[in-house]
Amino acid sequence: MKNMILIGAQGAGKGTYAAILTKKYGIPHISTGDMFREAIKNQTPLGVEAKGYIDKGQLVPDALTVKLVDERLKKPDCKKGFILDGFPRTLSQAEALDKITKLTHVIFLEVRESVIMQRIGGRIQCRKCSAIFHKTNMPPKKEGVCDKCGGELYTRDDDKPEAIKKRLAIFHEQTAPLIGFYDKKKLVKRIDANNPVPQQVADEIIQVLGE
Ligand code: ADP
Ligand code: ZN
Numbered sequence: 463m464k465n466m467i468l469i470g471a472q473g474a475g476k477g478t479y480a481a482i483l484t485k486k487y488g489i490p491h492i493s494t495g496d497m498f499r500e501a502i503k504n505q506t507p508l509g510v511e512a513k514g515y516i517d518k519g520q521l522v523p524d525a526l527t528v529k530l531v532d533e534r535l536k537k538p539d540c541k542k543g544f545i546l547d548g549f550p551r552t553l554s555q556a557e558a559l560d561k562i563t564k565l566t567h568v569i570f571l572e573v574r575e576s577v578i579m580q581r582i583g584g585r586i587q588c589r590k591c592s593a594i595f596h597k598t599n600m601p602p603k604k605e606g607v608c609d610k611c612g613g614e615l616y617t618r619d620d621d622k623p624e625a626i627k628k629r630l631a632i633f634h635e636q637t638a639p640l641i642g643f644y645d646k647k648k649l650v651k652r653i654d655a656n657n658p659v660p661q662q663v664a665d666e667i668i669q670v671l672g673e
Pocket of ligand 2: 593
C-alpha cells in the first residue's frame with residue numbers, strides 16, 4: 463500500500479515525478495492544482511470560486527480544498543494507494559487529511575531557489591491533459607504542442623514572476639512547517655530534487671518507496 467504525498471516548493475518537479483510514479487505503481491496521481499484548473503476550465507461553481515484566489519497566487523480556502531480531496535480519495539481507484547501532489551499545503555489541511563486517510567510515505571523534494579526560478583520561468587503546460595514541459599530543459603517535439611495529446615501548451619498565469627514570488631513565500635511560511643509535523647510521525651523521506659534529469663530523481667524516489 464502506497465498512500466503518499468509529495469511535498470516540495472514550486473518547480474521541485476512534483477507533477478513530473480508523479481507522472482512517472484503513477485505509471486510505475488498503477489495508482490492515481492491526484493493534483494489539487496490540476497483539479498482546480500479543470501474545474502475552472504469547465505466553469506463549475508468550485509472553479510468559479512477558486513479562480514480568483516489562484517490567479518493571484520493565493521491559496522484556495524481550506525474548506526473548499528479539503529472537500530475536493532476528501533471526495534476524490536473516496537473513489538474506488540484510491541483503494542490501492544494514491545499520490546497526492548499539492549495537498550496538504552497548510553498544517554490545518556494536514557490535520558484534516560489525518561482524519562480522512564492514513565499516509566504511508568511523505569516525500570520531501572528539496573530544491574535550491576536558483577533552480578526553482580529557472581524551472582518555473584520556462585514551464586509550459588498542456589491545456590488539455592495537464593502534461594508539463596519546459597522551454598529548454600524538456601521541450602516538446604513541436605513548439606507549443608503537447609507530445610502526449612496534441613493539446614496547446616501555455617504558460618500558467620500563476621507562473622508569471624509576481625505570482626511566483628507570492629507562491630514561494632506561501633510555501634516557506636505555510637507548507638515547509640509540514641515537514642516537522644510529518645517528521646514527528648517518522649514518515650518523511652528527503653530527496654535531492656536539484657538534478658535536472660527527472661527520471662533520475664524519480665528513480666531515487668522509487669528506491670525509497672520500494673516495489
Ligand atoms: P504550484 O504547486 O506550482 O503552486 P499547483 O498547480 O499545485 O501549483 O497549484 C496551483 C494553485 O492552486 C495554487 O497556487 C493554489 O492557489 C491552488 N491550490 C492547489 N492546491 C492547493 C491546496 N492544497 N490548498 C489551497 N490551494 C491550493
Ligand atoms: Zn496534452
